[in-house]
Amino acid sequence: xxxxxxxxxxxxDNNLPPWWIWGFYLTIVFAFVYLAHYHLFRTGPLQTExxxxxxxxxxxxAKARELKMKDFVSAETIxxxxxxxxxxAGKGIFEKNCVACHGAELGGSVGPxxxxxxxxxxxxxxxIFKVITDGVSAKGMISWKSQxxxxxxxxxxxxILTKHGSNPVGGKEPQGEKYVxxxxxxxxxxxISVDSTIIVxx
Amino acid sequence: xxxxxxxxxxxxxxxxxxxxxxxxxxxxLMGLIIALQIPFPGLNIGEYLTFGRVRPVxxxxxxxxxxxxxxxxxxxxxxxxxxxxxxxxxxxxxFHFWGWQSIIVLAAVTLLTGHTTGKEYAELEWPIDILIAVxxxxxxxxxxxxxxxxxxxxxxxxxxxxxxxVVTVAVLHIVNSxxxxxxxxxxxxxxxxxxxxxVQWWYGHNAVAFFLTTPYLGLMYYFxxxxxxxxxxxxxxxxxxxxxxxxxxxxxxxxxxxxxxLPDWAQSLGTVFSIMLLAPSWGGMINxxxxxxxxxDRVREDVVLKxxxxxxxxxxxxxxxxxxxxxxxxxxISHFTDWTIAHVHIGGLGWNGMLTFGILYWLIPRIxxxxxxxxxxxxxxxxxxxxxxxxxxxxxxxAGFTQSLMWKEFTADGILKYPNFLETVTQLxxxxxxxxxxxxxxxxxxxxxxxxxxxxxxxxxxxxxEAAEAPALEKNEKEHGxxxxxxxxxxxxxxxxxxxxxILIGGIVEFIPTFLVQSNIPTIESVKPTLHWNCxxxxxxxxxxxxxxxxxxxxxxxxxxxxxxxxxxxxxxxMIIHSNGDRSEQVRTYIVKEENIQMYGITII
Numbered sequence: 001x002x003x004x005x006x007x008x009x010x011x012x013d014n015n016l017p018p019w020w021i022w023g024f025y026l027t028i029v030f031a032f033v034y035l036a037h038y039h040l041f042r043t044g045p046l047q048t049e050x051x052x053x054x055x056x057x058x059x060x061x062a063k064a065r066e067l068k069m070k071d072f073v074s075a076e077t078i079x080x081x082x083x084x085x086x087x088x089a090g091k092g093i094f095e096k097n098c099v100a101c102h103g104a105e106l107g108g109s110v111g112p113x114x115x116x117x118x119x120x121x122x123x124x125x126x127x128i129f130k131v132i133t134d135g136v137s138a139k140g141m142i143s144w145k146s147q148x149x150x151x152x153x154x155x156x157x158x159x160i161l162t163k164h165g166s167n168p169v170g171g172k173e174p175q176g177e178k179y180v181x182x183x184x185x186x187x188x189x190x191x192i193s194v195d196s197t198i199i200v201x202x
Numbered sequence: 203x204x205x206x207x208x209x210x211x212x213x214x215x216x217x218x219x220x221x222x223x224x225x226x227x228x229x230x231l232m233g234l235i236i237a238l239q240i241p242f243p244g245l246n247i248g249e250y251l252t253f254g255r256v257r258p259v260x261x262x263x264x265x266x267x268x269x270x271x272x273x274x275x276x277x278x279x280x281x282x283x284x285x286x287x288x289x290x291x292x293x294x295x296x297f298h299f300w301g302w303q304s305i306i307v308l309a310a311v312t313l314l315t316g317h318t319t320g321k322e323y324a325e326l327e328w329p330i331d332i333l334i335a336v337x338x339x340x341x342x343x344x345x346x347x348x349x350x351x352x353x354x355x356x357x358x359x360x361x362x363x364x365x366x367x368v369v370t371v372a373v374l375h376i377v378n379s380x381x382x383x384x385x386x387x388x389x390x391x392x393x394x395x396x397x398x399x400x401v402q403w404w405y406g407h408n409a410v411a412f413f414l415t416t417p418y419l420g421l422m423y424y425f426x427x428x429x430x431x432x433x434x435x436x437x438x439x440x441x442x443x444x445x446x447x448x449x450x451x452x453x454x455x456x457x458x459x460x461x462x463x464l465p466d467w468a469q470s471l472g473t474v475f476s477i478m479l480l481a482p483s484w485g486g487m488i489n490x491x492x493x494x495x496x497x498x499d500r501v502r503e504d505v506v507l508k509x510x511x512x513x514x515x516x517x518x519x520x521x522x523x524x525x526x527x528x529x530x531x532x533x534x535i536s537h538f539t540d541w542t543i544a545h546v547h548i549g550g551l552g553w554n555g556m557l558t559f560g561i562l563y564w565l566i567p568r569i570x571x572x573x574x575x576x577x578x579x580x581x582x583x584x585x586x587x588x589x590x591x592x593x594x595x596x597x598x599x600x601a602g603f604t605q606s607l608m609w610k611e612f613t614a615d616g617i618l619k620y621p622n623f624l625e626t627v628t629q630l631x632x633x634x635x636x637x638x639x640x641x642x643x644x645x646x647x648x649x650x651x652x653x654x655x656x657x658x659x660x661x662x663x664x665x666x667x668e669a670a671e672a673p674a675l676e677k678n679e680k681e682h683g684x685x686x687x688x689x690x691x692x693x694x695x696x697x698x699x700x701x702x703x704x705i706l707i708g709g710i711v712e713f714i715p716t717f718l719v720q721s722n723i724p725t726i727e728s729v730k731p732t733l734h735w736n737c738x739x740x741x742x743x744x745x746x747x748x749x750x751x752x753x754x755x756x757x758x759x760x761x762x763x764x765x766x767x768x769x770x771x772x773x774x775x776x777m778i779i780h781s782n783g784d785r786s787e788q789v790r791t792y793i794v795k796e797e798n799i800q801m802y803g804i805t806i807i
Binding site: 001002004006007008009010011012013014015016017020021023024027028030031034035038039046047048058061062065146147148149 | 482
């Protein structure tokens with residue numbers, strides 16, 4: 001017991017518990033090891049590297065799934081479907097996801113009219129598939145590849161083509177260029193390319 | 203040696219105690235309302251009682267009104283007795299009390315009417331920030347004045363914690379609140395982007411450290427040995443855990459910003475300093491719990507000690523959990539989930555709430571010279587509050603893990619299994635209802651306590667001027683050896699200066715490179731660095747560039763600005779949200795072509 005007395009409070013002077021003092025040393029050692037691991041020897045991945053590793057893994061997995069899946073379609077191999085089941089499924093996907101911008105009758109509202117001959121990013125099954133998959137961010141079309149499978153995109157693209165020339169009431173004025181089936185407006189890109197957002201540490 | 207007669211001011215202690223009780227009930231009620239608004243959204247009534255407005259009222263009321271008044275109650279009681287001196291100035295005590303209560307009222311009114319800076323735990327607008335600084339300085343003068351004219355040669359460990367608290371809170375509040383006013387109730391922070399985030403979480407984390415932790419450790423060091431009538435377990439432990447705690451705590455803020463645009467080195471410092479905080483935090487817990495050695499038989503009967511044991515245990519639990527959450531791999535699971543909510547409520551309900559209740563049950567009968575009205579009701583309060591904490595925390599932990607797992611679950615096709623956020627919310631509804639039940643139990647306990655304490659006050663009489671006597675300190679008393687730390691315990695000015703230096707180091711080391719070194723500000727290629735310019739009168743606030751399909755082109759009227767502006771650039775187009783900071787005015791939106799901006803003499807970095 002020390003001779004301290006504060007308003008009747010006395011103080012003992014017990015030794016620091018050994019497990020406490022050794023635990024404290026251990027956390028200090030941990031701190032130095034951690035900093036050396038990540039910042040001196042650079043043996044651990046920092047967040048940018050972790051992100052790139054995760055994106056690469058996701059891309060590899062997507063590639064592997066592609067190879068395994070019988071019904072996988074890509075922008076190169078896609079063809080329009082015409083079975084009633086596929087078109088029915090496509091109609092359902094359209095009503096759930098696309099109506100808000102392209103209108104229930106595909107006449108367009110925020111987004112362009114999908115029933116006329118004019119296409120901003122090229123018409124035809126391949127271009128439509130590409131636009132739905134990757135989106136056109138400058139125009140407000142989002143990428144659907146994280147929400148729809150390639151098969152589902154093929155179904156909805158096929159459904160859209162069936163409405164060509166339906167000329168719905170109140171349809172939006174034509175936008176883009178007149179599309180003739182044979183031309184391909186832009187070089188096709190890999191539909192499962194890694195996210196293009198690159199983080200740069202200057 | 204002459205014996206001096208003086209008196210302790212118990213009236214100010216009583217006032218702060220009443221404020222603690224009243225604001226505690228208000229703050230918990232606000233918490234219960236927002237807890238119910240999640241499962242029952244219909245309870246978002248009108249403009250003023252929506253979740254977004256009530257939530258900051260809840261956090262501010264609990265931290266600054268309930269715990270704040272709790273600190274002042276315990277501090278004004280213990281400091282006078284530890285210094286054997288009346289408070290330095292009765293006028294400053296009164297100013298402190300009424301100033302603090304008016305800040306709370308202003309905070310509630312402005313937050314509910316939608317005036318906020320948007321910085322968490324620092325939401326109050328600039329006039330209130332200034333008022334807080336003024337009141338805090340008055341409090342500091344009152345406290346240091348009392349210490350200077352003390353009649354006890356050495357400062358007890360509780361006072362070290364009080365000093366560190368008063369110094370650090372002043373530094374935190376002033377630095378984080380630097381802002382540019384544009385109208386009486388609107389201002390913009392002087393910091394932007396990642397620097398703002400760093401300053402904000404240096405503040406936010408250390409509000410937990412120096413408002414919810416260090417002053418309450420000071421209270422623990424006074425009230426636990428008093429209530430248990432046992433000596434403090436270890437003087438040398440109190441020295442090492444005090445200095446280590448205040449030095450290490452200040453560095454840990456960046457653990458709130460893991461996996462963000464904060465530079466990696468700063469994130470890593472946040473992690474390792476949080477890990478090193480484990481032992482100093484537990485040092486406080488050990489010194490509290492082991493002080494009860496030899497008094498455990500009394501813990502079973504004495505409700506005050508029961509509250510204190512649960513409080514100290516909750517402190518130990520949440521200070522173990524905190525460092526774990528600051529490891530990146532754990533944080534990747536917990537961040538943005540209800541796990542965080544569970545964590546802070548172990549600290550808030552357990553450590554701060556239960557210790558406050560224990561102190562109130564001990565202190566009120568003493569200053570009213572009577573016994574507690576009903577030990578049975580106090581015991582009921584203890585059990586319902588403890589159960590309430592469990593009913594609150596367990597569902598929130600469960601909800602946190604569930605959320606985290608659902609957010610990251612993919613289907614075999616590589617697509618998110620729950621792409622719609624609402625799917626995770628509906629899954630958690632039962633947890634949210636149980637949590638509200640836990641909160642209601644805790645609030646019920648507090649109401650029962652209020653009844654019990656009011657009855658206690660009624661049956662006693664306030665001993666407003668408690669007579670005391672002590673010999674004056676002799677000037678030039680010869681210093682005799684003892685422990686080396688006794689040197690600083692005799693010197694309050696050196697104590698203030700050295701603790702200020704100790705708490706400034708961490709912030710300085712983290713801030714300066716983040717503000718000055720360009721490579722510490724990571725950018726995304728499509729977003730150019732921010733643009734600043736100065737004009738008069740009007741303010742432009744940056745927003746994310748949105749797509750332009752539905753917007754008309756507008757020419758921008760000649761901009762007259764006087765504040766800093768950030769406008770992100772994307773594909774030569776800018777969207778500018780334009781407002782004078784006047785709430786009644788409709789916010790105007792412009793999309794501006796790059797050429798037009800250059801036309802007005804604005805250059806792009």
